Amino acid sequence: MNYIPNTDADRAAMLTTxxxxxxxxxxxxxxxxxxxxxxxxxxxxSEMEVLQELNSLADENDDLHHLSxxxxxxxxxxxxxxxxxxxxHRSEFFTAYTPYQAEISQGTLQAHFEYQSMICAxxxxxxxxxxxxxxxxxTAEAVIMALQVSRGKRCxxxxxxxxxxxxxxxxxxxxxxxxxxxxxxxxxSETGASGLLDALAAxxxxxxxxxxxxxxxxxxxxxxxxxxxxxxxxxxxxxALFVVVADPISLGLFTPPGxxxxxxxxxxxxxxxxxxxxxxxxxxFFAMKKEDVRKSAGRIVGQTVDTDGKRGFVxxxxxxxxxxxxxxxxxxxxxxxxxxxxxxxxxxAAMGKYGLRAVAELSYHKxxxxxxLIGKLPGYEVVSDGPFFKEFIVRCPxxxxxxxxxxxxEYGIAGGYDLGTDYPxxxxxxxxxxxxxxxxxxxxxxxxxxxxxxxxxxxxxDA
Numbered sequence: 001m002n003y004i005p006n007t008d009a010d011r012a013a014m015l016t017t018x019x020x021x022x023x024x025x026x027x028x029x030x031x032x033x034x035x036x037x038x039x040x041x042x043x044x045x046s047e048m049e050v051l052q053e054l055n056s057l058a059d060e061n062d063d064l065h066h067l068s069x070x071x072x073x074x075x076x077x078x079x080x081x082x083x084x085x086x087x088x089h090r091s092e093f094f095t096a097y098t099p100y101q102a103e104i105s106q107g108t109l110q111a112h113f114e115y116q117s118m119i120c121a122x123x124x125x126x127x128x129x130x131x132x133x134x135x136x137x138x139t140a141e142a143v144i145m146a147l148q149v150s151r152g153k154r155c156x157x158x159x160x161x162x163x164x165x166x167x168x169x170x171x172x173x174x175x176x177x178x179x180x181x182x183x184x185x186x187x188x189s190e191t192g193a194s195g196l197l198d199a200l201a202a203x204x205x206x207x208x209x210x211x212x213x214x215x216x217x218x219x220x221x222x223x224x225x226x227x228x229x230x231x232x233x234x235x236x237x238x239x240a241l242f243v244v245v246a247d248p249i250s251l252g253l254f255t256p257p258g259x260x261x262x263x264x265x266x267x268x269x270x271x272x273x274x275x276x277x278x279x280x281x282x283x284x285f286f287a288m289k290k291e292d293v294r295k296s297a298g299r300i301v302g303q304t305v306d307t308d309g310k311r312g313f314v315x316x317x318x319x320x321x322x323x324x325x326x327x328x329x330x331x332x333x334x335x336x337x338x339x340x341x342x343x344x345x346x347x348x349a350a351m352g353k354y355g356l357r358a359v360a361e362l363s364y365h366k367x368x369x370x371x372x373l374i375g376k377l378p379g380y381e382v383v384s385d386g387p388f389f390k391e392f393i394v395r396c397p398x399x400x401x402x403x404x405x406x407x408x409x410e411y412g413i414a415g416g417y418d419l420g421t422d423y424p425x426x427x428x429x430x431x432x433x434x435x436x437x438x439x440x441x442x443x444x445x446x447x448x449x450x451x452x453x454x455x456x457x458x459x460x461x462d463a
Contacts, residue, residue, distance in 0.1 A: 080275060112130045142266055197227050208235070248268075269285045371388075397428075400415070
């Protein structure tokens with residue numbers, strides 16, 4: 001039944017206010033023959049028929065249930081245990097919004113508290129909030145936090161050129177008009193890992209609020225803890241914050257940033273129990289040292305006891321302008337990807353530290369197996385220098401877009417990321433990603449497909 005809240009008297013009052021006598025007069029500028037067009041609609045369908053039609057339309061899309069995926073670049077195809085979606089769809093959890101009467105929602109608060117605790121354990125940090133919209137937002141919020149820690153006395157931000165290009169764009173969007181100087185990300189991206197860290201260190205001075213480095217970086221390269229600690233020491237000596245953007249899956253295997261001097265650790269939480277979903281919604285996890293917690297954005301759930309001594313949970317800190325005076329707010333972030341944070345919590349709880357390590361190990365070894373096969377192919381060269389996690393660079397014999405089109409159309413494979421899109425010096429270079437979801441057979445088919453695609457060019461040249 002249609003629900004129309006306006007009475008005849010309400011409508012008459014509104015028409016009088018706008019200066020017309022009827023609804024028809026309100027639309028007098030619309031030619032009469034177009035006001036009530038006859039719609040050529042197909043016959044009505046039953047629910048069952050509509051579902052069949054929608055399913056047939058959906059089957060025309062390519063999806064990762066039917067394709068082999070070797071595309072990463074910030075969004076990753078990892079396995080999600082069934083228990084994650086089962087718990088996520090329980091009625092007490094199934095909302096993406098934050099509870100406004102927080103202390104009444106003890107179940108949600110406890111789940112968020114557990115999420116924060118696991119993020120701290122994963123990153124080696126002291127405090128974590130319940131998250132941001134995505135890693136790009138979290139990176140920008142780290143910059144804002146660093147500016148506030150310096151009390152506005154520092155206006156320089158150093159970004160690594162191998163920080164995700166979209167994260168760097170969001171930082172600039174957030175800080176436009178603030179008089180912030182963003183440097184570093186225009187440096188040559190093909191600089192070796194050690195040389196790049198030295199180049200970033202050389203940019204640090206007393207005007208620097210923070211230095212942001214991604215590890216593993218956008219090109220897949222891993223920086224060893226000793227080199228990162230050396231950079232952290234130089235950053236701290238200048239009085240700036242050292243921010244590390246991390247892949248959460250990698251932290252199941254490698255040294256957490258908290259152990260090599262990070263003041264803030266953030267990243268994309270999508271790999272932890274959140275599906276790819278055409279680009280979102282995602283989750284930016286954010287952890288920090290306790291001393292800087294009041295300068296951070298987002299919400300922090302704490303544990304306490306009630307008047308009877310029983311354990312309870314409270315919204316300890318919420319620095320958005322809706323909860324405190326606007327001039328006191330550290331950010332204008334207005335919502336939170338709470339449902340995605342819960343998915344990450346369920347994922348981490350289901351996998352445990354050994355399961356998370358297994359996922360990281362499988363991704364690492366399968367990526368190196370793939371790199372070994374592809375590196376032997378005529379016309380291709382694996383050019384990743386130094387250690388890498390699950391992504392590596394391949395120089396290709398023809399444009400990446402052409403290779404990816406053939407991989408998709410002829411072999412049912414979602415190929416790698418075209419690095420020439422963001423790094424002109426890496427034209428015809430592909431960033432390939434391998435996770436635990438890629439079987440040995442899929443990797444071998446990819447290598448065979450790449451070899452056949454290269455051979456097609458040679459045959460055409462001979463003809």
